[in-house]
Amino acid sequence: MTNRFYKTILIEVKKELPNEGCGFISGTGNLCKTIWPMRNSEPSPYSFAIDPEEQDQVMDQMLLKKEAFMGIYHSHPYGIPVPSRDDVAFAHHPELYYFIAAVGGGRDEIRCYKIHNGKVKHIDIVIE
Template identity: 35%
Template sequence: MFRELRVPLNPDAGAAAAVNQKFDFYNKNVVYINRSVLNEIINHCREDLPYEACGLLSGQHGRNEMMWKIRSTEKSPTSFAMDMKQVSAALSGMKKLSQTMTGMYHSHPSAAPLPSRDDIRNFHDPAAAYFIISFANRKTSVKCFKIIDHKAFQVKFEVIR
């Protein structure tokens, strides 16, 4: 179901079950994201090159239907820190739209689209999707992960609409 990174390959059943309980819609093994949202994310990340970009995702029923650009307080090609005032405003906006946070994204301007140790340590919502957009070798690559108990699991994502 999941492929764990940086640790032995089979996640424990408890971690996988926790994801399935919180991430239960249509197909538990797939993250859904609207095509327009994915395009907006890629454009945002490209605009912020050579620095890392970041943002939040929201929607209903676990689908990633809207993106919220968040300013990084770090201007760095290898790290980011979300502006907490913008995070708070985004969460308020989600609530007004009757949406929940379904995920987040950030870019790796020159590294592979794999979560770093800092990414794994700092991301705490096992139900949320974690998208990483890479521009390494001048190619755009997108991967999606779940981070559970400080372990990263790559998951399939499906672009809809």
């Protein structure tokens, strides 16, 4: 991903403080191209939920752009960028990348993971 893309995710999730921010990422191949900020339908500093109707609308827009659904991002306000127990439990799409942004408390960091059957694998983010 580009440095600008990385920073845009941080900007978007900070808009939702003190609650978790969330959204989708689409692109082609292994290149992240579009950030889709989404409303946290159950605002909380400890969890997020995405409205199914909004999700469907964004998925339709991805198809129009001919981009693939690559990942989900969300923030951990005042936390660390590692998957929580709930993040692992609700990760039902092993093909997706899960991006977690730690913001607040002077921290600005995003980490990426693949999650499958309760197993978490850290994936390096390459900034181009």
